[in-house]
Amino acid sequence: MKAGVVAAVVIALIVGVAAGYFIGAGAVPAATVTETSVITQVSTITETVGAEGVVTETVTVTETQVQTVTVTETQVVTAAPEKPVVKLGILLPLTGGAAESGQEDLRGIQLLAKHVNEGRFPNLRFRLELVIADTQSKPEVGSVEVRNLEAQGVVAIIGAYQSSVTYPSANVANELKLPFIVTEAIADKITEQGWEYVFRTNPKASWYARDVVKMIVDFNEKFGTNFKTIALIYENTDFGVSTTEGIKEWLQELMPDAQIVHEESYPFETITSMDEMVATLKALNPDIVIHTGYLRDTVLFVQTLKKLDWYPKAYIGAGAGGQARIEFIEQLGVDAEFVFAQTEWQPDLLEAPGISKWRWVAEDYENEFNRPMTGSSAMNYAGAYAVAVAIQAALDAGADPNDVRGFREALREALSKTVIEDVPLVPWEKIDLTTEDRQNPYAVIPIAQIRDGTFKIVWPIGFATIDPAWPSPAWGER
Amino acid sequence: MREVIAPTITLVTLAVLPFFSTDYLTTVLFQALLWAYLGSSWNILGGFTGQFSLGHAAFLGIGAYSSMILLSAYGVTPWIGMIVGGGLAALVGAAIGLISMRLGTVFFALATIALAEMMKLVFLYLRPITGGPLGIVLAGGDPTTMVFSSPSHYYWLTLGLLASIIGFSYWLKRSKFGLNLQAIRDDEDAAKSLGINPLRHKVAASGISAFFTAIGGTIMAQWLLYVRPDVVFKIDHSILMAVTAIIGGPYHPLGPLLGSLLVVPASLIINSLLGGKVIGLNVMVYGFLLIISPVFMREGIYPWIRDKLVRIR
Incomplete structure (x- = not known):
C-alpha cells in the first residue's frame, strides 16, 4: 500500500511542478516603465499617405473619426522614437489534418507582420509581434491554446482555419474578453452567437x-x-x-x-x-x-x-x-x-482592377517563401491587415499596449468601427466590421x-x- | 483502511489544485482528468477483462450526441441526458460484445474500430436528427444545462466522476464479478472450468465500460459546446483512452489516472511551448515520449513506481 502513497505523492509532484512553472511563466508581466527626463511631443499625421513605390492607402477607421489624427507620444529624449510593440496571437493548425492550409494561412499573416514592421504601410505606426500557437487541427487543443495565448498577453487572436476548431476557440476567447478575428473559417454559426469579441473578415458558407x-x-x-x-x-x-x-x-x-x-x-x-x-x-x-x-x-x-x-x-x-x-x-x-x-x-x-496595385505583396511573398501566393495566404493577409488597422486606431485612441486588458477593450471597440475601403489581394469591395453580427458583408467568393x-x-x-x-x-x- | 490513503491523497490534492492554478493550467488538467476518466472507463473492459477495444470513440460519441440532441431538440438537461446516453451506449456496447466477442480478442478489436467508423457515418447521414456534418451547436447555457463559465467547474465535475469510477474500479478489483473478469483475462479456459460464463461476463463488462465512456462524451460536448461526427467519432480518441490506461498500468484502478496525468499535460504543454516555434517539433517530442515511456516502464507507471518502492524497502 505504500506504493499507493508514493504514487499519490508523485502525482502531486508532477502536477505541482507543472503548476509552479505555468503560474510563474504564464502570468502577464506588469508594465514597469522607467522614464528619465521626458518631453511630450505632439505630432499630426494624415491617415491618407502615399509613399514612393508603395501604395496609396485610404483607410477609414470610423465614420466619426476625422482624417487628421492627433497623436500624443511620450518619448525618452536620448533614444530614437520607438514604435510601440503589439503582441498578436495566431492560432492555426500547423500539424495534423489541416496542417498544409494552416501553414498557408500563417505565411499570409507573417508577411503582413513583416510589411507592418518594415514600415511598408505608412498608416500603421507600430511593430507587430506574432505569438504563434498550433491547434494540431483539434478543437480541444485549440481551446486550450486560446488560454495559453491569453496568458502570454496577446491583444487579439487570429484563427483558426477549421470551423470545428474555430467555434470552441472563439467561444473561449469571447469569454475571456479577448478579440478573436476569423479570417478563413466559414461555418455560418460562428458569427451567429452574439459573441461581442468575435469578428469575421471572410465570406461565410x-x-x-x-x-x-x-x-x-x-x-x-x-x-x-x-x-x-x-x-x-x-x-x-x-x-x-x-x-x-x-x-x-x-x-x-x-x-x-x-x-x-x-x-x-x-x-x-x-x-x-x-x-x-x-x-x-x-x-x-x-x-x-x-x-x-x-x-x-x-x-x-x-x-x-x-x-x-x-x-x-x-x-x-x-x-x-x-x-x-x-x-x-x-x-x-x-x-x-x-x-x-x-x-x-x-x-x-493580381491583374484585376483594384488589386493589381497589390502585386508587390504577391511578389514579396514569392521572395520570402519561394512559392506563389495562394488564396488562403491572400485572405489571411487581408484579414490581418484589417486587424492591424484596428490596432492603429486603438493606439490612436490612446490605448496602452502594456495594459493588455485595457488594450483588448480598446481594440474590440476599434474593430467594431473598422471599415477598410481598399482591401489587399482579395476582390472584396470593403472589409466592414461595423455590422451587428461583426461579419464583413462585402466578402464574396x-x-x-x-x-x-x-x-x-x-x-x-x-x-x-x-x-x-x-x-x-x-x-x-x- | 490503508487502502483508502493513496486515492484519497490523490483526489484531495487534485481537488484543491484549481485554487492555485491559472485558467490555462486548469483547462489542461481538466483534459487530463477527462481522459483519466475515459481511460478508466476503457480499463474496465481493456484492463480488467483483457478485451482490447479500439473503438471506444463510438460510445463517447453516442454519449455526446444523446445529451446534445435531448437538450437542443427537447430541452432535456444533460444532467439527465448523460444517463440516457450512457444507457444507449451500454446497449450498443453489450450488442457489439455479444456479436464479436465469441470470435476472440483480435476480432473484437477490429469490430470495435468498425463500430466507431460506422457510427460516424450513421450520424453523418441522420442529418435531420444529428445536424449531419455540421453537427449541433449550443449557443451557451448555465449550470442547469451543464455549461459553466469557468474551467474550474468542468474540472471539479470531471474529478467527481473520476472519483466515482476509481471507487468503482477498486470495488471491481475485489468483488466476485471483478475477480471473475480478471480470471477470464488471465486464462479464459481455466475460468470456464470453474463455472464462469466468459461471454456473459465480457458482454456485461463491455456494457458497463460503454456506459461510463458515454458520460465522458457528454462532458466533452458540454465543454466544447458542440458535437460533430468528425470531432467525436475519432480513432485518436479511442487510442488515447487505451494509451492512458496502458501507459499508466492497466491492472490497477489508479493506472489510467497516472497515465493520463503524464500523457495529456505532456502533449498539451509541449504543444504550447513548442507548437508555434518549430512546426511539428511538438508532435515529435510527444511521440518520442510515448515511445520511450513503455521501454522504461513496461507494465505501466503504477507497477514501475511500486517496484521502485519495493527495492527501497
Whole structure:
C-alpha cells in the first residue's frame, strides 16, 4: 500500500511542478516603465499617405473619426522614437489534418507582420509581434491554446482555419474578453452567437450559393439576357446537398422568376456514366446548369456534354469544387473552355482592377517563401491587415499596449468601427466590421471563366480581368 | 483502511489544485482528468477483462450526441441526458460484445474500430436528427444545462466522476464479478472450468465500460459546446483512452489516472511551448515520449513506481 502513497505523492509532484512553472511563466508581466527626463511631443499625421513605390492607402477607421489624427507620444529624449510593440496571437493548425492550409494561412499573416514592421504601410505606426500557437487541427487543443495565448498577453487572436476548431476557440476567447478575428473559417454559426469579441473578415458558407445566383443576376442585367431556366446537378453528400439547397433559397430571393426545370443528384464516388442525366438535360434544354461536384464527376459531366453534343448557355461550377481545380483544366484540355467556376482565389486576381496595385505583396511573398501566393495566404493577409488597422486606431485612441486588458477593450471597440475601403489581394469591395453580427458583408467568393487554359476572373464585375463569354458558344461554334 | 490513503491523497490534492492554478493550467488538467476518466472507463473492459477495444470513440460519441440532441431538440438537461446516453451506449456496447466477442480478442478489436467508423457515418447521414456534418451547436447555457463559465467547474465535475469510477474500479478489483473478469483475462479456459460464463461476463463488462465512456462524451460536448461526427467519432480518441490506461498500468484502478496525468499535460504543454516555434517539433517530442515511456516502464507507471518502492524497502 505504500506504493499507493508514493504514487499519490508523485502525482502531486508532477502536477505541482507543472503548476509552479505555468503560474510563474504564464502570468502577464506588469508594465514597469522607467522614464528619465521626458518631453511630450505632439505630432499630426494624415491617415491618407502615399509613399514612393508603395501604395496609396485610404483607410477609414470610423465614420466619426476625422482624417487628421492627433497623436500624443511620450518619448525618452536620448533614444530614437520607438514604435510601440503589439503582441498578436495566431492560432492555426500547423500539424495534423489541416496542417498544409494552416501553414498557408500563417505565411499570409507573417508577411503582413513583416510589411507592418518594415514600415511598408505608412498608416500603421507600430511593430507587430506574432505569438504563434498550433491547434494540431483539434478543437480541444485549440481551446486550450486560446488560454495559453491569453496568458502570454496577446491583444487579439487570429484563427483558426477549421470551423470545428474555430467555434470552441472563439467561444473561449469571447469569454475571456479577448478579440478573436476569423479570417478563413466559414461555418455560418460562428458569427451567429452574439459573441461581442468575435469578428469575421471572410465570406461565410451560405454565401457560396448566394454569389453564384448574384453572378447570374448581374450578367443577365449586364448583357441584356434573360436566362432563367435552370438545372441543378450535384453530388449527394453534404457538400453538394447543402450548396444546392442554398442555391435554391437564393434563387427564390434574388431571382424569383427563375424556373428550376431539373434537379438531379448522384453518388460521386461510384458514378461511371452520366449519359442519361445529360440526355434528360438536352431534352429540357435549360439556359443554365449549376453543378456542385468534385473533380472526377465534373470532368465526366463535361465529357458527356461533349459526347451528346449539347452545351447550356452557361455551365457553372458552384461551391469551389471540382471545376475550380487546375486538374479540371489539365484533364479536359480545350473542352474545359468557357466553364464558369466559383473559386476562392486565383493568381489572375493580381491583374484585376483594384488589386493589381497589390502585386508587390504577391511578389514579396514569392521572395520570402519561394512559392506563389495562394488564396488562403491572400485572405489571411487581408484579414490581418484589417486587424492591424484596428490596432492603429486603438493606439490612436490612446490605448496602452502594456495594459493588455485595457488594450483588448480598446481594440474590440476599434474593430467594431473598422471599415477598410481598399482591401489587399482579395476582390472584396470593403472589409466592414461595423455590422451587428461583426461579419464583413462585402466578402464574396469570386467566379472565374476558363479561357485559354487558365482561370480568368469574371465576377464580381468590378474585379473582372476579362469580359465573360455569356452565353457560352455551343460545341460546334468553338 | 490503508487502502483508502493513496486515492484519497490523490483526489484531495487534485481537488484543491484549481485554487492555485491559472485558467490555462486548469483547462489542461481538466483534459487530463477527462481522459483519466475515459481511460478508466476503457480499463474496465481493456484492463480488467483483457478485451482490447479500439473503438471506444463510438460510445463517447453516442454519449455526446444523446445529451446534445435531448437538450437542443427537447430541452432535456444533460444532467439527465448523460444517463440516457450512457444507457444507449451500454446497449450498443453489450450488442457489439455479444456479436464479436465469441470470435476472440483480435476480432473484437477490429469490430470495435468498425463500430466507431460506422457510427460516424450513421450520424453523418441522420442529418435531420444529428445536424449531419455540421453537427449541433449550443449557443451557451448555465449550470442547469451543464455549461459553466469557468474551467474550474468542468474540472471539479470531471474529478467527481473520476472519483466515482476509481471507487468503482477498486470495488471491481475485489468483488466476485471483478475477480471473475480478471480470471477470464488471465486464462479464459481455466475460468470456464470453474463455472464462469466468459461471454456473459465480457458482454456485461463491455456494457458497463460503454456506459461510463458515454458520460465522458457528454462532458466533452458540454465543454466544447458542440458535437460533430468528425470531432467525436475519432480513432485518436479511442487510442488515447487505451494509451492512458496502458501507459499508466492497466491492472490497477489508479493506472489510467497516472497515465493520463503524464500523457495529456505532456502533449498539451509541449504543444504550447513548442507548437508555434518549430512546426511539428511538438508532435515529435510527444511521440518520442510515448515511445520511450513503455521501454522504461513496461507494465505501466503504477507497477514501475511500486517496484521502485519495493527495492527501497
